[in-house]
Amino acid sequence: MRYVRMLTKTYKDNTGRSIDLYSLLIEHNGETSLLHPLHEYQLKNHVMSKSWHNKLIQAVELMLDYMDANRHYFSSPKAFFESFAESMHSGTIGEDGYDPSGLYWLPKRTTTAYNLLYSITQFSDWLAENALLKHQTTLTIDMRDMRLQQRESLPSGSTEVLAAKVEGLLPTEINALEHAVSEEFLSHQGWIPDTQGRVKMKGMLLYKAGYVTAIKKILSST
Known part of the structure; x- marks a missing residue:
């Protein structure tokens, strides 16, 4: 590419x-x-500042280069991102000085690699949230009276989704969604999901009930 x-x-x-x-x-x-x-x-x-945009573009360029040089090598977006992050930190050149990918990346300073990966992560989070909002109109909520008792038994603040079908997600959108709710990403951010799909950090609510569970339902329907 x-x-x-x-x-x-x-x-x-x-x-x-x-x-x-x-x-x-x-x-x-x-x-x-x-x-x-x-x-x-x-x-x-x-x-945002010019340096913020430059860093974002640089991070995306590096990801595109890595993706182009390593086609068909990864079975999941998570595996791809883990290897991409490792290559950012450690470089791509072997001990013999050879790099079959042709990238020939030198190891980056920890702060440099972290800042670039953080830019990509924030971009991916936005893609995931945007994709979720984009497809919320396709959710079908059963409002029939026969379900009233079951709905009343739900925890306060939660949403019952009885049918949801999402079609047409791009691979990059699926990648972004999977990354947004991956254990590795949440743990790295210091975020803790609960059984109701909320996400918290040090007791502070970041995402309301249903955030994680809704994304996982969307992924399971693709």
């Missing part, structure tokens, strides 16, 4: 004001297009 940085100008209204951001133009399967999820995420965070 080939890519190039390009300056984008986005007009959000009928004024002369524009949001000017460098983003990525990619070529894939003979087609060239803007990497829209990345650009949309950047627009949402356009007030």
